[in-house]
Amino acid sequence: MSLTAKDKKMVKAFWAKVSGKAEDIGCDALSRMLVVYPQTKTYFSHWKDLSPGSAPVRKHGGTIMGGISLAVASIDDISAGLLSLSELHAFQLRIDPANFKILSHNILVVLAVLFPNDFNPEAHVAMDKFLAAVGRALSEKYR
Amino acid sequence: MVDWTDAERSAIVGLWGKISVDEIGPQALARVLIVYPWTQRYFGSFGDVSTAAAIMGNPKVAAHGKVVCGALDKAVKNMGNILATYKSLSETHANKLFVDPENFRVLADVLTIVIAAKFGAAFTPEIQATWQKFMKVVVAAMSSRYF
Numbered sequence: 001m002s003l004t005a006k007d008k009k010m011v012k013a014f015w016a017k018v019s020g021k022a023e024d025i026g027c028d029a030l031s032r033m034l035v036v037y038p039q040t041k042t043y044f045s046h047w048k049d050l051s052p053g054s055a056p057v058r059k060h061g062g063t064i065m066g067g068i069s070l071a072v073a074s075i076d077d078i079s080a081g082l083l084s085l086s087e088l089h090a091f092q093l094r095i096d097p098a099n100f101k102i103l104s105h106n107i108l109v110v111l112a113v114l115f116p117n118d119f120n121p122e123a124h125v126a127m128d129k130f131l132a133a134v135g136r137a138l139s140e141k142y143r
Numbered sequence: 144m145v146d147w148t149d150a151e152r153s154a155i156v157g158l159w160g161k162i163s164v165d166e167i168g169p170q171a172l173a174r175v176l177i178v179y180p181w182t183q184r185y186f187g188s189f190g191d192v193s194t195a196a197a198i199m200g201n202p203k204v205a206a207h208g209k210v211v212c213g214a215l216d217k218a219v220k221n222m223g224n225i226l227a228t229y230k231s232l233s234e235t236h237a238n239k240l241f242v243d244p245e246n247f248r249v250l251a252d253v254l255t256i257v258i259a260a261k262f263g264a265a266f267t268p269e270i271q272a273t274w275q276k277f278m279k280v281v282v283a284a285m286s287s288r289y290f
Contacts, residue, residue: 035268036275052268105252109259109271116260121177122195124256128178 003129008075010126015072017118018111022069025114026061027053029106037102043095064103071134082137090141097142100135107131145280147222154273159219162258164212171250171257172208173199179249185242211250218281226284233288244286251278 003011018025031052033040047056067085074081089095108127111119119127147155175182177195186192189203198204214232221228236242255275259266266274 032268032271036272108256109266112256112260113263113266116263119260121174121199124174125178 001129001132003075003126003133007126007129010123011072011075011130014118014123014127015069018115019069019072021114022065023058023062025107025110026063026065026068027058028061028110028113029103030057030061030064032106032109033103036106040099040102043093043099068107068134071130071137075130078133078137079140082134083140086138086141089138090143097135097139100138101132104128104131104135145223145225151273151276152222154270155219155222155277158258158262158270158274159216162261164209164216167254167257167261168208168210168212169205170208171212171254173201173204174253174257175246175250176204178253182246182249185240185246212254215281218277218284222277225280226287229281229284230288233285236285237289244282244289247282247285251275251282254278 034044034050034057035052041050044050044056047054049056051057067082070081070085071078079086108119108124108131111123111127176186176192176198183192186204186207189207190201191197192201192204217228218225236244255271255278258274259271
């Protein structure tokens with residue numbers, strides 16, 4: 001299920017529309033993930049405040065969206081573009097890759113919440129495929 | 144047995160009360176067919192599903208979307224016994240329709256996104272958690288007669 005030229009065009013166009021709110025998107029997606037999938041809190045035991053919209057959640061949401069932006073810019077070779085992020089996740093963070101799907105779902109929910117008209121079915125399928133590709137790229141170095 | 148707090152019950156009933164199956168059903172099914180095109184395998188008799196525009200304008204897709212989402216009403220009205228409520232629908236999907244139960248998960252995810260688009264920020268993280276718990280129970284009940 002690799003990204004077609006049409007997918008890449010759609011992702012770039014959609015991201016151009018929404019990236020101004022990247023920090024809000026990241027903050028909301030992470031907040032939702034921590035509430036809806038409480039097992040994900042295990043990765044953040046070092047934070048004081050895991051509640052929706054808290055300072056560490058907002059900051060980290062922004063960091064994650066930076067990675068997404070990098071993936072958009074590297075869309076013709078996401079694996080190459082995310083190489084060092086993959087190494088980070090594989091060797092230091094060691095986040096179970098199943099969680100990439102969980103965060104992706106919550107990003108899609110937030111895109112629907114914030115951009116109900118722009119996040120139409122064609123944008124949805126392109127973004128779903130793109131986020132799956134990002135998850136695969138991040139998993140590359142795990143074993 | 145699934146436990147529902149009073150807050151969870153009222154969240155689901157409240158959310159469902161604001162939803163029109165006639166509006167959400169067609170949107171959800173169309174989105175499933177567009178985002179997960181292999182699901183079109185079940186709809187050979189529906190006519191033109193070759194493009195997103197064709198799917199979104201297809202009256203058979205819209206009508207069937209209403210049927211599928213309308214069946215959720217049973218679960219909202221019987222939250223204490225969703226498993227029994229969907230026993231025969233599960234059997235029908237397993238033995239007569241031959242629908243892969245993975246599709247129930249797919250529809251649940253898409254419905255969540257369609258509802259999020261409709262309610263915006265009012266679809267808070269807490270309400271999303273309750274809705275997804277409800278969807279999980281419905282999916283388990285619909286999958287229950289497969290083995």
